[in-house]
Amino acid sequence: MSHDDLSLLDTLRALEVELHHPGVRSSAERLSQLLHPDFHEVGRSGRQYDRETIIRWLADDHEPPKVVPDDFRVAPIAPDAALLTYRSAHRQQDGSLAHHTLRSSLWLKTSQGWQMRYHQGTPATQPW
Template identity: 90%
Template sequence: MSDTDRSLLDTLRALEVELHHPGVRCSAERLSQLLHPDFHEVGRSGRQYDRDTIIRWLADDHEPPKIVPDEFRIAPLAPDAALLTYRSAHRQEDGSLAHHTLRSSLWLKTAEGWQMRYHQGTAAAQAW
């Protein structure tokens, strides 16, 4: 991996993980900065969500699950676009992992900075 790709991976991984942090999830202002105006999501359940719905839901979610992400990969698509893929699971009270999910996010570099344009979560066929 080139230094440029590594830097991009580090940047987008940090932004993606920021969305997992309770302090950010409770801030509609920061969510508005991170999510592109045309943001769209297909959730793990197969349901589709628009930006306003996600911002409202995340801002109201005061006890988010403990997300455990890993295996981040980056695919630069253009100087201002990249696909970030990774796996995630929810840490349960007993320490076990559940809801294993394969995730992909399309990030666009805009005048506002890097913003997530699209996100999809797909239930993993097996736990890891």
């Protein structure tokens, strides 16, 4: 992986993980900066969501799960587009991990900075 790819990976991983943080999730303003105006998501349930629905849901989710992300990878698509993939799980109160998910996010570099254009979560067939 080149130095530029590592830098891109670090940048996008930080932005992606920011979306897991309760303070960011409850800030419609920050979510509006991170999510592209044409944002669309297919959740691990298979349901589709638009930007407004996601911002409203995240802002109302006062006790978000503790997300444990792992194995981040980046695939530059163009100078202003990249695919970020990773695995995640939710840490349960007993410390165990549940809801293992394979995730992918398409990030676009805009005049606002990097913004997530698309996200998909797919249930993992096996835990890590």
